[in-house]
Amino acid sequence: MDINEQKSLLEELAPDLLLYEKKIEEKKLPPLPNAVRGRVVTRLPPEPSGYMHIGHAMSGLLNYFYARMYDGRVWLRFEDTDPRKVKLEYYESFRRGYKWLGIEWDYEKNNSDDIELFYDYAEKIIELGKAYVCFCPHEKIKSYRKKGEECEHRSQDVDENLKYWGMMLSGRFREGEAILRLAGDMKSKNTTMRDPAILRIVEYSHPLVGARYRVWPLYDFAVSIEDGICGITHILRTSEFALRDELQNYIRDLVGMSNPTYIEYSRFEFKGTPVSKRKLRAVMEAGLADRWDDPRFPTIEGLKKRGIIPEAIKEFTLTQTGFSYAKREYDWSLLYSVNRKILDPVARRFFFTPNPIKLKIEQLESGEITIPYHPTNRSLGVRKISYTDEFYISSLDAENMKTGDTIRLKYLTNVKITNVSRYEVTGIRVSGGPAQNIPIIQWVPSHKCLNVKVLVPDVLYLDEEEINPESLKIVEGYAEENIVDIKVDEIVQFERFGFCRCDSADDRIFIKAHD
């Protein structure tokens, strides 16, 4: 017995064994540097200022998988320190999204829970002489930063800074009048080190803590302290943060916290489907979409509507990506393929005839056939279709027919075409079964079929700035009556048309995921 014979025998006897072997092989993530089993702590750090999208999902998955791989822990921590941007509904969007993906986090908190703690650390840094209250106007700060020069406030002594800091907290200054700056290095090549603002005054109510605080930490400060407190050991994030590693480490060094290992990579993007809010809004403003869960959008809700299943995103993230620093744009076909392979063995098959045209068959007696919902997965059961001598078929199939051809209505009968017109095809029943040279097509009985609408999403953008005016096509047709028991969210395959998710059972609206 050679290896192939052995394999096929094994496949017959115990297919699970092979699958298992394959899964382990494929799902292996490269080892995480500096990782100790049981000690790894990662985090999901969403900013609740917009809907969760595929990029959040993939980054989240990576952080989650590595924690699991090393028997570690995961934090869900909302980076909600800009009261003006944060909205309540988005917190839940992320929780829902992560759950949908099967990510289980061990701990959850919001940065806004810890405002007083940030104050304590800020004070500590002021006492260290490493932070000062700056009163320079915005423009001046900017230009000094550019020149690499220090302003006069940097030389204030600790007591002065402590006094001003107290005034910031007590409301003696208005928003914009004073900020707390870290004494970094105005000459650093890394511009984030040039005395960044670490806390500022915000006179705006926060959705979670209201107007209780008027001084809010900025990103780098909040994140460094929180990562330290949470004991984060590994940060997997996109490369736009790369320049901040130095700053964040510096802040932790000042307060005696240890630093994590960073793994950074370029953003996950899909061709023609930007995640940027600006570009998505542009599509909405062009009147081409009106919801954030539009199936063409890269939001989690959009992906879900489109029939992309979480397992596919997981599998895709694990097997098709890497930690590349170069710009990348995934082709949708990569994700589709993974999605299709997971769906194929479990999706029920139905007959659907897009842009239908009538087919009349002579010498065919009415009857009923029983056919399987899946060609090989018997557990999906069978369905019945009754028929007369009148059918609908896809006009696409009809276009390829001419008088004299023989075609086959799948599972039913062979038909010799006697006439083809724009409005109708006629044929006569002929005996015989499926054969090599006879095309097999889908059909529905004309007396018992249902009107179905299928939304077919395409890319939003044709290139960087050019919006695709035809990103959503609508295909209408008839489907066999059995589709009535398809529930919302079920993904089925309309044979020779594609995998489609049921979006509305009542209105019989489907969304095509892919072929």
Add this chain to the structure above:
RNA sequence: GCUCCGGUAGUAUAGCCAGGCCAAGUAUGCGGGCCUCUCGAGCCCGAGACCCGGGUUCAAAUCCCGGCCGGAGCACCA
């Protein structure tokens, strides 16, 4: 503009740190065949890439320099 960082088939990646086993592996897409009562899945075959130019070396996808192209950052956003 300044500062970082990248560039392997159409796309996404492995390999690069520790040069030779790479006439470059994998997935997807594409072409062809088999199988199948789907244009899906599965199986088999095929075409397809180391950005360019120098240098180091017996030997470079891998190291060095220059060029070109691309990305990120340059907030009192995250």
